[in-house]
């Protein structure tokens with residue numbers, strides 16, 4: 695696997711080694727030993743999966759310490775624009791976001807570290823999104839910030855009038871008003 699750095703420290707893209715043949719393809723979607731060899735020491739404890747239609751934006755979500763989550767996210771069907779926002783108050787990139795297109799064709803994976811908000815928009819007719827978390831879901835510690843916060847100015851790669859947002863995701867605070875403890 696290849697680790698691709700981003701302009702935001704600790705936020706990295708994983709390009710797995712894909713074995714393609716006449717039948718299709720095979721790749722290891724996670725290997726703890728390979729991660730340890732790359733000095734990526736994460737122990738995952740929960741896998742999630744969601745399916746969404748074109749135009750859906752899920753996010754921007756995070757969990758507060760002590761149950762903030764590192765996530766390894768990828769797409770098994772379709773294509774999404776995946777976005778992480780740095781919420782670490784002492785980070786030189788606090789409030790900055792980075793996006794990457796994850797698709798069933800490019801097999802790219804994205805490691806979203808603790809201290810980041812995460813969200814994605816669906817670029818294909820449907821997308822099946824799968825991710826591993828290194829801590830369990832905690833409704834009590836789950837928080838969100840607005841996907842369309844003007845201070846973030848995130849380009850979701852879909853027309854704003856096509857965005858499909860859950861009611862919950864229309865009621866998050868702006869980043870300036872968010873509860874953070876990273």
Ligand SMILES: Cc1cn([C@H]2C[C@H](O)[C@@H](COP(=O)(O)OP(=O)(O)O[C@H]3O[C@H](C)C(=O)[C@H](O)[C@H]3O)O2)c(=O)[nH]c1=O
Nearest residue numbers: 742744752753755756765812813814830831832860862
């Ligand atoms: C996240 C989660 C949710 N749920 C339940 C709670 C709700 O009744 C239902 C749907 O949850 P929600 O609308 O928060 O799902 P998403 O909008 O896809 O949220 C996720 O999307 C963004 C992109 C993320 O990065 C987070 O992992 C996660 O917040 O599943 C669970 O039972 N376990 C869980 O781990």
